[in-house]
Amino acid sequence: MRAPVSWLRELVDIPVDQSGRDIAARLIRVGLEVETVETVGGGVTGALYLGKVLQIEELTEFKKPIRWCQVDVGTPGGGIHGIICGAQNFVVGDIVVVALPGTVLPGGFEITSRETYGHISDGMICSERELALSEEHDGIMVLPTGTAGADAGPIIGVGEEVLDIAVTPDRGYALSLRGIARELAISYGLPFRDPGLSVADLLAPGADAAPAQCGSDDFEACALFTLRTIVGFNPKAASPQWMKQRLTAAGMRPVSLAVDVTNYVMHELGQPLHAFDLDKLSGPVRAGWAEPGSILETLDHVTRELGPDDLVILDNDGIVGLAGTMGGLDSEIDDDTTSIALEAAHFAANVVARMSRRHKLSSEASRRFERGVDRTLAPYASARAAALLIEYGGGHYVGMTAVEAPYEPMVISMPSREPAAVAGMPIEADVVVGLLEAVGCQVLSIDNQLEVAAPPWRSDLTDPADLVEEVVRLVGYDLLPSTLPVAAAGHGLSKSQRLKRLIGLTLAARGSVEVLNYPFVGADELADLQLAVGDIRRSRVRLANPLSDQQPYLRASLLPGLLATVRRNAGRGLNDLSIFEVGAVFQGECDQPPPRPSVLMRPSADEWAALNALLPSQPVHLGVVLAGERELASWWGPAQSQGFADAIQLAQVVADVIGTEITIGQGHDEVFHPGRCAGIECAGQSVGVAGELHPRVIQAWSLPARSSALELDLDALIAAAPDLRSAPVVSSHPVAKEDLAVVVPDSVTAAAVLQALGSGAGELLESIRLFDIYRGPQVPAGCYSMAVALRFRAPDRTLTAEETARARQGAINRAAADCGAVIRGA
Amino acid sequence: MSGPNTSFDPKQVAVLSAEAVATMVTAALLATSAAPDLGALKAVRLAHAGDRSPLAVANRDIGALPPAAKAEVGKRVGEARGVVTAALDARQEELERARDEFALAEEFVDVTLPTVRNPLGARHPLTTVMERICDVFIAMGYDIAEGPEAEAEWINFDALNVPPDHPARTMQDTFYVTSPESGVVLRTQTSPIQIRAMLDRPLPIYVVAPGRVYRTDELDATHTPVFHQVEGLAVDEGLTMGDLKGTLDHFAQEMFGPGIVTRLRPSYFPFTEPSAELDVQCFVCRGASVDKPERPCRSCGNQGWIEWGGCGMVNPRVLRAVGIDSSKYRGFAFGMGIERTLMFRNGVTDMRDMVEGDARFSLAFGLDS
Numbered sequence A: 001m002r003a004p005v006s007w008l009r010e011l012v013d014i015p016v017d018q019s020g021r022d023i024a025a026r027l028i029r030v031g032l033e034v035e036t037v038e039t040v041g042g043g044v045t046g047a048l049y050l051g052k053v054l055q056i057e058e059l060t061e062f063k064k065p066i067r068w069c070q071v072d073v074g075t076p077g078g079g080i081h082g083i084i085c086g087a088q089n090f091v092v093g094d095i096v097v098v099a100l101p102g103t104v105l106p107g108g109f110e111i112t113s114r115e116t117y118g119h120i121s122d123g124m125i126c127s128e129r130e131l132a133l134s135e136e137h138d139g140i141m142v143l144p145t146g147t148a149g150a151d152a153g154p155i156i157g158v159g160e161e162v163l164d165i166a167v168t169p170d171r172g173y174a175l176s177l178r179g180i181a182r183e184l185a186i187s188y189g190l191p192f193r194d195p196g197l198s199v200a201d202l203l204a205p206g207a208d209a210a211p212a213q214c215g216s217d218d219f220e221a222c223a224l225f226t227l228r229t230i231v232g233f234n235p236k237a238a239s240p241q242w243m244k245q246r247l248t249a250a251g252m253r254p255v256s257l258a259v260d261v262t263n264y265v266m267h268e269l270g271q272p273l274h275a276f277d278l279d280k281l282s283g284p285v286r287a288g289w290a291e292p293g294s295i296l297e298t299l300d301h302v303t304r305e306l307g308p309d310d311l312v313i314l315d316n317d318g319i320v321g322l323a324g325t326m327g328g329l330d331s332e333i334d335d336d337t338t339s340i341a342l343e344a345a346h347f348a349a350n351v352v353a354r355m356s357r358r359h360k361l362s363s364e365a366s367r368r369f370e371r372g373v374d375r376t377l378a379p380y381a382s383a384r385a386a387a388l389l390i391e392y393g394g395g396h397y398v399g400m401t402a403v404e405a406p407y408e409p410m411v412i413s414m415p416s417r418e419p420a421a422v423a424g425m426p427i428e429a430d431v432v433v434g435l436l437e438a439v440g441c442q443v444l445s446i447d448n449q450l451e452v453a454a455p456p457w458r459s460d461l462t463d464p465a466d467l468v469e470e471v472v473r474l475v476g477y478d479l480l481p482s483t484l485p486v487a488a489a490g491h492g493l494s495k496s497q498r499l500k501r502l503i504g505l506t507l508a509a510r511g512s513v514e515v516l517n518y519p520f521v522g523a524d525e526l527a528d529l530q531l532a533v534g535d536i537r538r539s540r541v542r543l544a545n546p547l548s549d550q551q552p553y554l555r556a557s558l559l560p561g562l563l564a565t566v567r568r569n570a571g572r573g574l575n576d577l578s579i580f581e582v583g584a585v586f587q588g589e590c591d592q593p594p595p596r597p598s599v600l601m602r603p604s605a606d607e608w609a610a611l612n613a614l615l616p617s618q619p620v621h622l623g624v625v626l627a628g629e630r631e632l633a634s635w636w637g638p639a640q641s642q643g644f645a646d647a648i649q650l651a652q653v654v655a656d657v658i659g660t661e662i663t664i665g666q667g668h669d670e671v672f673h674p675g676r677c678a679g680i681e682c683a684g685q686s687v688g689v690a691g692e693l694h695p696r697v698i699q700a701w702s703l704p705a706r707s708s709a710l711e712l713d714l715d716a717l718i719a720a721a722p723d724l725r726s727a728p729v730v731s732s733h734p735v736a737k738e739d740l741a742v743v744v745p746d747s748v749t750a751a752a753v754l755q756a757l758g759s760g761a762g763e764l765l766e767s768i769r770l771f772d773i774y775r776g777p778q779v780p781a782g783c784y785s786m787a788v789a790l791r792f793r794a795p796d797r798t799l800t801a802e803e804t805a806r807a808r809q810g811a812i813n814r815a816a817a818d819c820g821a822v823i824r825g826a
Numbered sequence B: 001m002s003g004p005n006t007s008f009d010p011k012q013v014a015v016l017s018a019e020a021v022a023t024m025v026t027a028a029l030l031a032t033s034a035a036p037d038l039g040a041l042k043a044v045r046l047a048h049a050g051d052r053s054p055l056a057v058a059n060r061d062i063g064a065l066p067p068a069a070k071a072e073v074g075k076r077v078g079e080a081r082g083v084v085t086a087a088l089d090a091r092q093e094e095l096e097r098a099r100d101e102f103a104l105a106e107e108f109v110d111v112t113l114p115t116v117r118n119p120l121g122a123r124h125p126l127t128t129v130m131e132r133i134c135d136v137f138i139a140m141g142y143d144i145a146e147g148p149e150a151e152a153e154w155i156n157f158d159a160l161n162v163p164p165d166h167p168a169r170t171m172q173d174t175f176y177v178t179s180p181e182s183g184v185v186l187r188t189q190t191s192p193i194q195i196r197a198m199l200d201r202p203l204p205i206y207v208v209a210p211g212r213v214y215r216t217d218e219l220d221a222t223h224t225p226v227f228h229q230v231e232g233l234a235v236d237e238g239l240t241m242g243d244l245k246g247t248l249d250h251f252a253q254e255m256f257g258p259g260i261v262t263r264l265r266p267s268y269f270p271f272t273e274p275s276a277e278l279d280v281q282c283f284v285c286r287g288a289s290v291d292k293p294e295r296p297c298r299s300c301g302n303q304g305w306i307e308w309g310g311c312g313m314v315n316p317r318v319l320r321a322v323g324i325d326s327s328k329y330r331g332f333a334f335g336m337g338i339e340r341t342l343m344f345r346n347g348v349t350d351m352r353d354m355v356e357g358d359a360r361f362s363l364a365f366g367l368d369s
């Protein structure tokens, strides 16, 4: 919303020393967000004069028509100047705007006296665009009247300051000069001249023609409809210069008198208006719902299909406009219009909002109706517009017809001390009443309870809290005290929050870099992961309106995002990399019909459960991808690649960090190398997978060779983590060490052998460690040898040689029984 | 050591003179100090303090001396042997130290060689900023609340007093899951966590909730469709806007430094009433750059204040939707963007740096921000 300061000054006597920025600061303080303060023609320095064209000599020897003009700029401008001009839209006697040598135009263009087209051009005749008044450059500015030598600046609006205000959705009234000026008056403590109430003094209607009739089919959607008829209008009449200037400064392009007047009044009062060519209408005009399958071509030359959710303006022949949004092309005012039917109505905000959204059509009118227009303003605005039309376009009006539902103002009951209680600072009751009255409320005070009738332009005032905000913002948020409440005793981080931090810190300390990827994935990416049909990581949660049709799904696995990020890093020369992400994945479906509990009370347990059942499952996962080398070659030795073992080790590290016991077994997973994939289980449930990526995945994603990865269900791992960890018994008795080597078939995993040895060794076993693996001529074909160090210790005594030997033999026996292990060298 | 003096034979043994003993000692000391290494010293020890050394022989001969001379000579020889042994031991220690020092000197290395074989990784600065924020509020007694990213539309909008026709619900802003009628959206703000906190937790409630949120903006230098916010919510008896202001002032000081204050400007959010925009004082210039074009401040663009977020008193309609008696309880809430916080707090100039996952970006922050 653009508000020229001179227009505001017409409604409030703002002190003359107040600049646009001063005024903006006042508005910001009360909650109108002034984004910029612009100066019209802000780039002009030096004088601009009105000049009278005395003589025009057409120069025809050039490629385009050129005029050699004699222009009188009066005594202040030094009399008559010869000026070369390329425009053709003026005649002798016209009043034009002249910039003389020394004046600098927007863009740093300095006017000089210079020879051109065979003459000394001593100045310039300006167009609107050259003065940065508008984009208009079809010829130079020609003013209807004026005195040669007069200062042109104020006359053409150069130097006018314009506030550009971002109006929040609750403050529809601020989409008008009337609304902004009211705020300004309160802010300065000055009287406000309400143009909305002072314009009803229109001439008495003539009786030479019957006014057009109007109606409303649905008072819920259209509570007020007025139609004012004007006949004998001169369609050639031009808008006055001041009106064009104001519209231009307010960001609207002047079009014709009828259109300019409706725009001007809308901008001034906030009431959208529509002018029909009465001769193109047939019979009474009313607001009503469209028939299914109706069609309307709107003023923007778009043919729109309408249905029973569209509120339209109808005459006997059909639809002539989209209510509160845009008129129809067929009933538009044109150069021959002499009879005007001026519609001013009140349409329901939600109806217009839905239509605007459905037709993707946002107009100056719909923006205002969506945010709420003064419920009672229509006839006043219509009168104001009619007065302007008649003043500048001639004719007379023959009456207004209107239909209106009864209007009852919203009455809100609020304790007078409520604003003070909410703000936390003293605000006296008379201040509360005074401020509410200033915004237009009527206040009835009964003891300490206020009965407050909201004004018709404040549809946002419905609750006591709304009144509190009005009072506190006008007192000033800058006066609020700064106090600290004493919170209830808290609990610190939850277990899950604490453990997630530990995991992040551990991975980062071990060299991994955290990334936060977008969760959007595409079918191609899932195909490149080789995921089987039915794999839970095949995303099934899809966006209705994705940013890119290439990535319409939400991730069901962290891997696609991580692989893409590794590829991006590799593309930037970072080939040796470990990255990780902790984030939610989306699994399952969203296919339940949504419940819509009332917002007037707490949802029932069933409703709450149904709402949550709508959502896909969103477990938090940890993903890691390792590529290239973990340790680079240097003076300490050759480079160390990171591979499947590093990925599996990280799974173990994460589990150890949070104290969850996991088991690692041979896994099978389409994303991973068939022989180098570990399945990770916790309490018998799969919680993830780790290993070397499948070569085809590596190729499809253009990743460094032998990249490895890990993905864990962190929520499951954390749920299994102990709440409390028990202290061990630390024995100070001597340790007994036993090394042994067993030969086992290749089909038996190391984990199985270690498990068997460990359980067979009994409770004296303190630790078991694999220290070598051997395959070769020393052991039978199809077998391998594992060398293992066992440490035994008792909590209460020194072990005897016999005890140690018994435990050792127990380990061997169990490994023999469970794994077919044969003690080596026995 | 000789045996008892039972075979005294004065003819065979002459009384050892002091001069003779001194000569032996001198010879021993000269040899000792001249020994160049531990091997030579071993030979010297053998020659001058061994069983066959002159002093050892002299010592043995004492037994054959007449009893009158025994004491004197015994004392003389004993002292001499002591001197020689002490000198040998001292030289021994000296040579051993020299040997050790030589050996250590041989083990010299260049300790300025690079030693970082396994460089540190990094956490994402958005994560560490969120953790920092959580820590500030935990210190004030708050808990950390959470909620899902794919959220029920009712919780994201209706319960927060955003009615079905509100412009914020258009598909220009909101990602709808499956279809516009599914009732599921990607949460557009962390505010739905307010609803969950109020339905799940006993009163009074003091929580902050960091998290990811989604809007249908294309990625550019200042926008991203996926970003992070932190939400704060307090619901208690007698809370005031002053309490909101004080909480935000404390928060701002913890994030940006002592003395930094906040500013509230009236604004509009459906879920708060009264509502305010929240500005934080520029912690670089502290307002000193305002109206001073000759002193440009990149942090605030010479405004003195930086837009940080939104806040207000919880709208009683929101309290009603979760069944909290608004005649007894009042609440305040606030929210701010983490990306935006990181941008002006740590000088990040391009939003894309925070979303692309280039390892160099996070590595520059390490494990804290």
Ligand SMILES: [Zn+2]
Pocket: B282, B283, B284, B285, B286, B287, B289, B297, B298, B299, B300, B301, B302, B303, B304
């Ligand atoms: Zn600054």
